[in-house]
Amino acid sequence: MNPELILDPLNAAQREAVSAPDANLLVLAGAGSGKTRVLVHRIAWLVHEFGVMPFGIMAVTFTNKAAAEMRARLEQMLDISTRGMWVGTFHGLSHRFLRAHWEQAGLPQNFQILDSDDQLRVIKRVTRDMNLDEDRWPPKQTQWWINSHKDEGRRAFEIEDHGEPVQSTLLSVYRQYEAACERGGMVDFAELLLRSWELWLKDAALLAHYRQRFQHLLVDEFQDTNTIQYKWLRALAGPEARVTAVGDDDQSIYGWRGAKIENIHQFQRDFTGVRLVRLEQNYRSTANILNAANAVIANNYGRLGKNLWTDGGEGDPITLYAAFNEQDEARYIVDELQKWIAAGHQRAESAILYRSNAQSRVLEEALLRAGIPYRVYGGLRFYERLEIKNALAYLRLLLNRNDDAAFERVVNTPPRGIGTSTIDAIRAAARTRSVPLWAAAKDIASSLPARARNALQGFIDMVNQLQRDIDSLELAEKVDRVLLVTGLLEYHRTEKGERGETRVENLEELVSACRAFTPEDPERGAMEQFLDTASLDAGDTQAEEFEDSVQLMTLHSAKGLEYPLVFLAGMEENLFPHAMSREEPGRLEEERRLCYVGITRAMQRLIMSYAESRRLHGRETMNGMSRFLREIPPELLQEIRPRLQVTRPMGSWNSSNKWGQTPISHGPKKMGSDPIFLGGGRGGFRQEESEGLRLGQRVRHPRFGEGVVIGFEGQGAHARVNVNFATEGAKWLVVSMAKLESV
DNA sequence: CGTGGGCGGATTTTT
DNA sequence: TCCGCCCACG
8 A cells, every 4th residue: 555545635733643653652633633534544554654463453442433433444444454453442352351361360261241230230239238228328339439449440458448437338348249240250341451451460471472462552532541441551562562642631521430631641751752743623613613612621721732723714603592491492492403404404414412411301392392303312222221131131141140140130030929038038048158149049949938939940940941942043043032931022022001112122123133243253152242242332333213313412422423513502500510510620621621522513503502591400590601601702602692681580580680690791792782682481481472562562561661562573482572662762572581561 | 010109319421 | 390219009
């Protein structure tokens, strides 16, 4: 391959990165600056210019989606096979490594991956077994506590027990949890990384082997690495390997789950001769959008520094809509969407982004009313669904009877008369004998009362028999049989309502997924490998919605995506920045980065909105516009309903918040000066009030007194009326909200 | 064993 | 307000 072909399509900075010397490299890639492209071309460059064997390259990403995309683009670009190259997530690669070295890692050959749901179940059980009050020791929190230690690379034995009761207790749960995983041959997500790393440190020969092999490591989204991932990388790289780290400190939004933005700084200290290249030219957004993003992020401290620019045009101004309440906001968004669609655009080219999932409901209702198809991201993913988890648990139990999490899940699903007392007895026996639940169940079955005995024995026999029956079948047939024999399919089929229907469909989908599955490792069974995929991959690549629809998602899930039209809804204090993150400077900065991420998703048109009044947790709240809006230069913003004054809904209006705390009085300069926005009426619009107004009619307004109607604009709930007041002069009012009485 | 009412909590999410 | 979870009841 001609090296020029690799560099040709790139700009100067991209070229510099791609053709940098074969040494450590840090690429600061701004949003929309062609990050993935640089990564892929860099690999091509390594292969074609430096003669690196694909076999010696490892490329690490955070999500399976990113890994798949990288692989696809590599294969398109490189004219040699990418076989032998390791491309995957930290977890996926660690898993691969542990499968190859299970014995050295001290794992059973058939070890199984525990997803967070399973992990929670195990922790719940441990908590109960320790006779801890679940209200005082919520398993969710314990899970979080354990995981954050593991993400930092700390085992239970490494944590010092200060004798402080809370910490002591959590620590012993951690220990018990580790023991339970050990017994069941279960490995949670953090464990994959931790154990790989420990094995490298422990086994010098093994580490040397991998270091020898992978002389070239590339890491995407470097700002999202957590401590154990960084340690993992450092250990594997050693002093010799050349590491290319690509990331953007301004897009670090996962600090709350352990990502260490500092790693990107630390990288320059820990690795020798790191060359730094900044990618600042943006190919995605208009200048107005980029300038807004730059202005917002400039308020953060300690950045590595970066300024996005484009050689494209200014584009449309950014629209800011000051909604009366969340209903009004939703309706405005729907109106704008309809205009957009009417102008011949695809719905799928637009996205509505929000800070928290709870915000989607109102938006969905408005879209539903307008008959606009939409898709909400972030629900339960395929492999997380109850019926799928049930089916997978059966498969796991078939492969490994020691899998307690699986046992607990299916022993009485579908219900087969194995009640809590029986299960408690099994648990107790398992605990006293320190054996897995399955073994304990077998042991105590005969000593149970007849009914329970039969039920339990029936279950045990069924699983054993099933294993023999499906032994020679193809994966999909195996699963099909399991669904049938265990009664799972029938059970979900008889669930009432639509729910059962979808569940059966999902189970059928599972069988098709099995049919489509190609195992990679001939040494291991197909079902084992399928289960690994199910644990490590959320499965959201499949079942993509086909219909052209508006995309709804949180700001977090929007990272990495782009849309010609983007709405940022709910730009209010306490919502965004979220109340939980406002106090600490560090967390506030992360919110600001999130805002930066949101703004830079927009390609052509960005519409931001906030609600003066929002119903939240059953309360009418008035949060005021987000501080991030104030950080955008006013000349970039076009306020759709600029207001000179704000009145509050009658019930909550009081003079103390009339001026000083009214956001608009500190807000950006208004463009133009015409209409006046007036809040009025509680919780919505009064359609009937917009009727019966005619030109010349005398009306009375609660604040402005009497006046004469001198003009109309718009229709329906958006209709506005121009009233010439005796004392205040002419003002535009939104008919549906201003409490006008005819005189 | 399944459901319905009462209660408390209510960012963000990948692997 | 609304949703999910827990417990009590049928």
